[in-house]
Amino acid sequence: MSNAIEAEQLVKIYKAKRGSQEVRALDGVNLSVPEGTVLGLLGPNGAGKTTTVRILTTLLRPDGGKATVGGFDVVEQSKDVRRIIGLSGQYAAVDENLTGWENLYMFGRLYELPKSETKKRVDELLEQFNLTDAGARTIKTYSGGMRRRLDLAGALIGHPKILFLDEPTTGLDPRSRLAMWDVIRGLVSDGTTLLLTTQYLEEADELADKIAVVDNGTIIAKGTSDELKAQVGGERVEVVLADGSRLAEAATLLEPLSVGEIEREERTRRIVCPSRGGSKKVIAAAQILDDHGIEVEDIALRRPSLDDVFLTLTGRRAEEIDSDDEDGDVA
Amino acid sequence: MSVLESGPVSDALIITWRNLKRIPRIPELAIFAVLQSIMFVLLFAYVFGGAIPLPGGGSYNEFLMPGIFVQTIAFASATTAIGVADDMGKGLIDRFRSLPMARSAVLTGRTVADVIYQAGILVVLMLAGLVVGWRVNNGFAKFMFAVVLLLAFAYVMAWIGVWIGLSVPNTETAQQLTFVTIFPLTFISNVFVPPASLPAVLQPIAEWNPVSTLTASCRELFGNPNPTIGTAFPSQHPIEVTIIWAIVLIAIFAPLAVRKYRNTSR
Ligand SMILES: Nc1ncnc2c1ncn2[C@@H]1O[C@H](COP(=O)(O)OP(=O)(O)OP(=O)(O)O)[C@@H](O)[C@H]1O
Ligand SMILES: [Mg+2]
Secondary structure, three states: OOEEEEEEEEEEEEOOOOOOOOEEEEEEEEEEEEOOOEEEEEOOOOOOHHHHHHHHOOOOOOOEEEEEEOOEEOOOOHHHHHHHEEEEOOOOOOOOOOEHHHHHHHHHHHOOOOHHHHHHHHHHHHHHOOOOOHHHOEHHHOOHHHHHHHHHHHHHOOOOOEEEEEOOOOOOOHHHHHHHHHHHHHHHHOOOEEEEEEOOHHHHHHHOOEEEEEEOOEEEEEEOHHHHHHHOOOOEEEEEEOOHHHHHHHHHHHHHHOOOOOEEEOOOOEEEEEOOOOHHHHHHHHHHHHHOOOOEEEEEEEOOOHHHHHHHHHOOOOOOOOHHHHHOOOO | OHHHHOOHHHHHHHHHHHHHHHHHHOHHHHHHHHHHHHHHHHHHHHHHHHHOOOOOOOOHHHHHHHHHHHHHHHHHHHHHHHHHHHHHHOOHHHHHHOOOOOHHHHHHHHHHHHHHHHHHHHHHHHHHHHHOOOOOOOOHHHHHHHHHHHHHHHHHHHHHHHHHHHHOOOHHHHHHHHHHHHHHHHHOOOOOOOHHHOOHHHHHHHHHOHHHHHHHHHHHHHOOOOOOOOOOHHHHOHHHHHHHHHHHHHHHHHHHHHHHHHHOOO
16 A cells, blocks of 8 residues: 655754744654555644644645655645645634635635535535534634634545644534544545644544654654553553552552552552453452452553553653642532 | 636636625725825825925815825735735635645735725725816826826735735734835825925935826826926836836836745745
């Protein structure tokens, strides 16, 4: 199978401007996305996701390396590339003073679709994105999420074979996000190749066949979400006790179930026990503790989330949210 | 018809359509453009005008109006610059650049739309001129020739505006930059006063200033009072000099703008 997107050793250096230093935004990015698959580009703020997308969509010229999209070189054959791609950038780029319908019509015509076909396609997309009623209003009156959806519809107008979506669901409410995922899944099942950047690990998990974690302008890990999770460790049983004073005792009791070192967190009355064997181990653990009269407040099997992967690999926090919040001390 | 279905002409028409659509949707822009010009008319026709003697006599208001037309068109480059800077800021230019459209279309569509817009403003100003006593005295053919010169100048100014809009970081700078360059151009000129009444050092500038040569051309073609400094070349041949100016300016600024467009955010 051939690769729809290939990038080799991409380098991008933003020149120093007044008051800012030269930034090496990409420092040798390699990517390959087979036709009909989805690559999730995951990374913290400033990692270089948008820069990568902009190079691949011919908006930015790389300072080093080479990339092809649909077999066309993004620098030498940029017009051929533009014919087969759809792009929805990180920030909705639509004309404020046109209606939703007019925006899509404009993009369709500029995509070289014939007039009658464009009109049909516009109606179709407005319907698909739940904007039929809003289609007659100027964008000025749209909410952020509506703009976002219209922007995405604009990317799809020409039935692109290869689609680039830069944080497509940022700013969408949960329902719109789920709807967007459905749309994206539909496109992919029709054979569209997709490169998607996201900060939502869950989104990459849901949509992407392969995930590339980018940080500081390089790809630091690549693989399916299972492969990435395996890199940061396996499953574990987590137990929260009602009585913190019996933590040590409980930990000793669970020793036989564990396949690694048991962790104790005094403050949260929690025991984390690396395990293998799925939910059976949870039942066994509950049984042992119950037999010894240790009251269990919460017990669960945890598999590493992509969040763990993200945080471990990038060594930073994915979100500012204080994880202590889950203790729920709110009065 | 196929030229209109796809290709550079079709693309430029779509962009023109898009730029014209916004005019009635942001009526403030057109209203303020007209109001600003009418304010100048009132100011000079009724406040300063009485104190400005025209060598050779004639009606000051008839003298003033062609200058107002030119001034308005010169300032229109600010509208263009702001519009382009706005498109850049909103990411629309990037979107256009990611489409398989002709790259020339974004700029030609914009400049053509702005000329059509200026033509509309010109109609309103001419009607206002008729109210304050401006007249066309030399017949229809010469009138039309003057209108063509005015619109050609509007086209040139639109390209300058595009270049400025692509070169500045935001709309505020676009506005300020065009104003600080256009204001001196319209004041060191024959727009409001006979050029001979300017300080001697400024007179050569005022004479060669394209704003002056176009104003003088219009006055000549409309048959309005047209006091000149004397025998200097631009005073004697304002129309020829205006045409040369238009060609030179477009030959400089259109390629500059196109190059800027190609290299934006690269
Ligand atoms: N036009 C620019 N001029 C200078 N530096 C830039 C420019 N655009 C991006 N950068 C820098 O390049 C680096 C990568 O930016 P990029 O926008 O690709 O990150 P990102 O992964 O998309 O981040 P985010 O998640 O915040 O969107 C950052 O350090 C950023 O500051
Ligand atoms: Mg980004």
